[in-house]
Amino acid sequence: MSRISRRNLITTGLAATAGASGLAAAAKLARRYGLIPPDGGGLYGPGETLTYAAQRLLTRHSMAREFNPSQVSKPPFANAVAPLGEAFQRLRERAFSDWRLTVDGMVARPASFSLGELKSFPRRTQTTHLACEEGWSYIAQWTGVPLSHILDVVGTLPQARYVVYRSFQADWWESIDMADALHPQTLVTHGMNGGELPVAFGGPLRLRVPRQLGYKSVKYITHLTITDSLKRFCKGLGSAAPEAGYAWYAGI
């Protein structure tokens, strides 16, 4: 015990004070620059915040790896989905001609697009990797409208910070920040491997976010809401994933 000297106490005290004020300053800066994820509170908040902040500082504009068409997985693996129900079947029978993608929230011109309209928009085709948080993965060629184009068409307001997207499957909803929403590889996808996007892979419409794990690429999307805050959406954690115990940011 004799080892605890006054000098040690003073040094420790000063170090602790410096550390605490350093953390407070870092937290303030992180909030100001949007580096705190919506699930940044709670037990795992520090780790999530470090991951998301580090990613946003290092990878904001980086491009997901694209592969040669020869590397496309044959056959790709379609993860199981809950039964889609009769309403979906009726839409499917009419070749999804009645499928709508509604866009609202902080936009100058809220809109609702048919599948045909979306297919007439400029398209991008890219061969990217899709990795599931379980550990498996496949490569496929995806075709779709860059989400940034749709955001241009509806006139996103400058205060927009997130895009919330909802699925035909009522309990699936997700959101991404503007860095991912405006990223050129984030596609409202309607085609896969040269054909229509199969239902098993999310057809008729899937939002592909290739810089994040598969669960952020929600199938059967019907609704986009542009917002400046995620607090108003359900529990305020940003998406269905944290409500089910998974991280909101899945770029890891």
Added chain:
Amino acid sequence: MADSVWDPTPASLVLATTVRSRHSAVVRITHWITTLSFLALLVTGVEILISHPRFYWGETGNVLTPPLFKLPIPASRSTVPTGYGYVLPDQNGWSRYLHFQSAWVAVLTGLLYVVFGLLSGHFRRHLLPARADLSWKGLSTVISRHLRFRPASGEESWSYNVLQRLTYLQVIFVLFPLVIWTGLAMSPAVVSAFPAAVAVLGGQQSARTIHFFVSVLLVLFLLVHVVMVCLTGFRNRMRAMITGRPAADREHV
């Protein structure tokens, strides 16, 4: 019981309690933080692994692809054909949260330790083997002493022998960097910024497979490490890593 195996002589004991510390405060603190975060990484790593206990080589792999190998265990997801008629409880959510949070703790602690080790001369003095010890004769002496369960002498137990030094150096400078690298190489966002990090490994599934094997080596190290601590005097070794001073119960002698 086992304490008697390596007890220092009274002379070195006096020296020990008055002058020397077996482990510096930074080494002790970083040791225990690393221990806690490694255990958390291990438990959550196993939880994440059982959601898909199959391994592949290259960029892609899924249940439609032939695996490199699969572990003969049940899975926590029904999509994986394991041959077992049941599915384990799925703990992937919190396991992933805790895995990455513990990884941050381990990496930041490791950085502090490495910077300290370089600046303070800890690596040079305590972990870099002497050139003479690296000879066949030096190595074989230590190995034969280990095989015959000969305890280290009093003065020797104040430093690491050549086998310990080589092992610790490999854990610190090979296994830990490799497990961090292969972990990051599985991140879709990290590899978007640093594609070479995964390209040189042969793909994301290769990174996952290497991550698994390096983790197995780290667990093997942990087991041998704990067994050696027990064999060479659990109480003294623990005391040395907690308070810095072995044989503290005789301090007032």
